[in-house]
Amino acid sequence: MNMNGEIVAKINSFLAEEFEVEPEKIVAEGNLKETLDLDSLDYIDLVVVIENNFHFKVKPGDFLHIHTFSDFYDYIISRVNSKQLV
Template identity: 65%
Template sequence: MEKNEIILTTNAFLVEEFEANPENIKPEANLKIVLDLDSLDYIDLVVVIENNFGFKVNPEDFQSIITFQDFYDYVGTRVKQKELV
């Protein structure tokens, strides 16, 4: 899966599942603030990621994810790891 495809897929489900304004989804923007995430929303986000990309998410991985770019990088790394198996 290419980087652009990951970004487009990710943005599409963030807009759909979290009712995010697509104009606010920018690589440098804060994921938690733009999506207005609380602790239950993170659980929903984990489920959506697992369903869309087919890998298990460790909730503690989110501690290092601040921006959308961090999120894209995380998903891209995990997708590549899955493809190598």
Template identity: 65%
Template sequence: MEINDIIKKTNAFLAEEFEVAPESITPGADLKATLELDSLDYIDLVVAIESNFGFKVKPEDFQGIVTFQDFYDYVIARVKQKELV
């Protein structure tokens, strides 16, 4: 899967799942603030990632994720890792 395709797919499910305007999802924006995430929303986010990309997410994976770019980098790395298996 190409990087741009991963980013487009990610933005689409984030905008739909968390009911935010797609234009508010930018690489430098704060993920938690933009999506107004609370602890239960992180569970929804994990479920959305797993169902859209087919890999398991560990809670500790989110420790370094602050911006959407951090999130994209994480998803891209995990998708590429999955493709190698």
């Protein structure tokens, strides 16, 4: 499994656990908010989980363009990859 695949697997694992969603419901084209049934407090939990698992700060506007799990994966992968370049 390549690094991006490992990141996606890690994301799916903590999303399923944190938001009590069956792992098979987490699909790339799926709507993040609807699938995880996120409200505003859940987004705070999501930010904390991301920061704890991937060790980067999430900016307030980062979620504006994240609609699907694929968007979410791309966001985290790009942040992790840019962090490694520093």
